[in-house]
Amino acid sequence: MSGPQARVRVRVREMFLGDCDRVSLIRVRGWQSAYRGLMPQQHLDAMDPAADAQRRRALFARAPLGVLNLVAEDEGGEVVGWACHGPYRDGEVRTADAELYALYVDPGRLGAGVGRALLGESVRRCASAGHARMLLWVLKGNTRARRFYERAGFGPDGTEEPFEVDGVPVPEVRYARPLGD
Template sequence: MSLPPARLPVRVREMALADCDRVSRIRVRGWQTAYRGLMPQPYLDAMDVTADAERRRALFARTSDGVVHLVAEDESGEVVGWACVGPYRDGEARTADAELYALYVDTGRSGAGVGQALLGESVRRCETAGQARMLLWVLKGNTRARRFYERAGFAPDGAEEPFVVEGVPVPEVRYARPLSG
């Protein structure tokens, strides 16, 4: 039996353009690990860190309208996690609620408190902005992520969304949490 990684101090800060390569590595490896068995394996295998980093740089350069990208660094300054939060997307419209668009942790740091630190800072920023509720979408079959969010006070609100990857349905469920903003 292996023990979970030790909880190490992490520092959460706003992402910089220079972080895009590392964030893409974390994101792609996160998908390939967390979604194994939930999405078609050829799709996961074809994910490319370099292409993702190029896309991430382009998105980062034009992101605004309340979208915040955060990274978590370990004690040596290495980026070990990434989160992105902003206004809730209802189709093309943005609402007054907050949405956690993404949260990924370096696969070797899972269970070390990195995700909690990123989620905590995301919630804090949304509360400070006066948002009353945070929403997020998670793959229905991703029980590990669902437990993580449930421990943080999120609960499924009954909304489901069809998500199709290479012709395979991969349903998502929406989670919500009230904020004290």
């Protein structure tokens, strides 16, 4: 895609079980678009939206307390983006900080304000829940996502983690943003 899309009006709401197929399609297409050249292509090509939807339904049914899935709908009611946040995970321990676990936008809607609406609602809800800061992990080489988060007030906090896909290192960088006043 070249150039920003025209802004679209979206409504952010909590996700329903029936949204899993569309959310999985957005997630898989998002990976295949955003991570091209950053991780093995055979891994991206093998991603299956139907298998992801099955896994997503199981995760949705047993989401831990405090984990919230949000979707963005366009004016026609089509789900065009998905975000998930909850308590920050430090291994198996949940901390007092919030974490943005995922944020994906239909690749055809990038630059139209969908991601900004989802991120803004996640930040608002985490601040309202009393979290002092929000953290997220982003692939070190994903410059588009890094710019997006930096424009939203997030910045790298110096923490990096190795991440491996099919034997290929894909480093991640942790970003943080204070919440509240």
